[in-house]
Amino acid sequence: MSSLTQGTHDRFEEMANLVGPAMLRFARRRADPETAEDVVAEALLVLWRRLDEVPADGATPWALGVTRWCLANAERSARRQRGLVAKVACLSTSGDVVPPPGDEDQPLHHALATLSTNDRELLRLWAWDDLRPGEIAIVLGISTKNVSVRLHRAKQRLATALSNVEGGAAVTPPSELPSHQGKRTK
Amino acid sequence: MNKDVETRLRSADPLERDTPEQHDRDRRWLRARISAVATTSGLAVSRTAHRRTTLVAVAAAAAVLAGVGGAAIAGAFDSVKRQPAAEAPMEIAMAPDAPSMASCVPFSVETLAEMPVAFSGTVTEDDGKRVMIQVDRWYQGGDTDQVSLVAPDASMTSLDGMLDFEDGQRYLVTAGSGVVNYCGFSAVWSEQLANDFMMAFDAN
Numbered sequence: 001m002s003s004l005t006q007g008t009h010d011r012f013e014e015m016a017n018l019v020g021p022a023m024l025r026f027a028r029r030r031a032d033p034e035t036a037e038d039v040v041a042e043a044l045l046v047l048w049r050r051l052d053e054v055p056a057d058g059a060t061p062w063a064l065g066v067t068r069w070c071l072a073n074a075e076r077s078a079r080r081q082r083g084l085v086a087k088v089a090c091l092s093t094s095g096d097v098v099p100p101p102g103d104e105d106q107p108l109h110h111a112l113a114t115l116s117t118n119d120r121e122l123l124r125l126w127a128w129d130d131l132r133p134g135e136i137a138i139v140l141g142i143s144t145k146n147v148s149v150r151l152h153r154a155k156q157r158l159a160t161a162l163s164n165v166e167g168g169a170a171v172t173p174p175s176e177l178p179s180h181q182g183k184r185t186k
Numbered sequence: 187m188n189k190d191v192e193t194r195l196r197s198a199d200p201l202e203r204d205t206p207e208q209h210d211r212d213r214r215w216l217r218a219r220i221s222a223v224a225t226t227s228g229l230a231v232s233r234t235a236h237r238r239t240t241l242v243a244v245a246a247a248a249a250v251l252a253g254v255g256g257a258a259i260a261g262a263f264d265s266v267k268r269q270p271a272a273e274a275p276m277e278i279a280m281a282p283d284a285p286s287m288a289s290c291v292p293f294s295v296e297t298l299a300e301m302p303v304a305f306s307g308t309v310t311e312d313d314g315k316r317v318m319i320q321v322d323r324w325y326q327g328g329d330t331d332q333v334s335l336v337a338p339d340a341s342m343t344s345l346d347g348m349l350d351f352e353d354g355q356r357y358l359v360t361a362g363s364g365v366v367n368y369c370g371f372s373a374v375w376s377e378q379l380a381n382d383f384m385m386a387f388d389a390n
Binding site for chain 2: 020028029044108127
C-alpha cells in the first residue's frame with residue numbers, strides 16, 4: 001500500500017470511528033435493524049469517497065446528512081419494490097419511526113403522529129440525535145436561523161398536540177396514523 | 187415546550203432501551219464494516235482519482251467542440267452541488283430555452299461521472315407541458331422524491347435528439363445546468379446503462 005493510500009486509509013478510519021456510531025444510531029432510529037446496517041454501509045462508502053469534503057467543524061452532522069440521503073434512497077427503492085414494502089414499512093427519513101413497544105409513552109407517540117413529517121424530523125434530530133440547530137442545519141441543508149424558527153414552532157405544536165391527546169380532544173384519526181401507531185395500543 | 191414534554195420526548199428515543207449487548211453488537215459491526223470499506227475501497231479510489239484527471243482533458247475538448255456558452259453538454263461539467271432536502275420536486279428543463287449548437291460528446295462512463303445530476307425513476311404524469319418522474323434512486327445531485335421535467339417551447343428550440351418520455355416507463359436521467367443531457371447520457375432504463383451509472387457514481 002502506498003503512503004498516499006495508507007494516509008487515506010488512516011484518515012478514513014479515524015473519521016469513520018468518530019462519526020460511525022452516530023450514523024448507526026441515526027439509521028436505527030428510523031429503520032429496521034437490517035435496513036439500518038445496509039444504509040450505514042452505503043453511507044460509509046460515501047464517506048470514503050468524499051473524505052476530502054467532510055467539514056472539520058461539522059463532521060458528524062455532515063455524515064448524518066449523508067446517512068439521511070442513503071435512507072431516502074432506500075425508501076424510494078423499497079417503494080418501488082412493492083414486495084419489500086412491509087419489511088421497511090417503518091423506514092422513513094421524513095415520516096415514521098421504529099414502532100414503539102407496548103410500554104412506550106403512547107400519548108406522546110400519538111401526539112408526534114399528528115405533526116407534519118418535517119416537524120417530527122426536526123424534533124427527532126434535536127431530542128434523539130441530540131443535535132444543536134447549527135448541526136441540524138447541516139443535516140437538512142437549510143439555514144440555522146430557519147432551523148431555530150421551525151424547531152421552536154415544532155416544539156409548540158408537539159406540546160399542543162400532547163395536551164389535546166391527553167385531554168381527549170379530537171386528534172388525527174387513526175386511519176391517518178402510521179399503521180404501527182394505530183395497532184400498538186395498550 | 188415545558189420540561190416535562192421535553193423529557194418525555196427524549197425518553198421516547200427508541201434507542202433508550204438498548205441493552206449493553208446491543209451496544210457491543212453495534213460496536214463490533216461498525217468496526218468490521220469500517221475495516222471492510224477501508225480495505226476494499228483503496229482500488230476504487232485510485233481508479234476514481236485517475237478518472238478525474240482524465241476528465242479534465244475530456245471536458246476541455248468538449249468545451250472547444252460545443253462552445254462554452256449555452257451548450258447542453260457543456261453544462262454537464264458544472265461542479266457538483268447537492269440540492270437541499272426538499273419535498274417539492276426538483277425542476278429540470280427538457281431542453282435549453284434557446285436554440286443550442288451543442289455537439290454530442292461520445293458516451294463514456296468517465297464523462298457520465300461528471301454529470302452533476304443523475305437519477306433513475308418512472309414517469310407518473312405527462313400533461314404535454316410537464317413530465318413528472320417518481321425517483322427511485324439518486325446517483326448524484328439531489329434527494330427529492332420527484333423530478334419535474336419542463337417541456338420546452340417548441341418554437342424556441344429544436345427537439346432533435348430529445349427523449350420521448352412515456353407514462354409508466356422507467357428512465358435513467360442526467361442533467362447539467364438545469365437541463366436534461368441526451369446523447370446517450372439519459373435513456374430508457376436498461377441494465378447496461380444502470381451498470382454504467384453505478385460505475386460512474388461508485389454506487390452499490
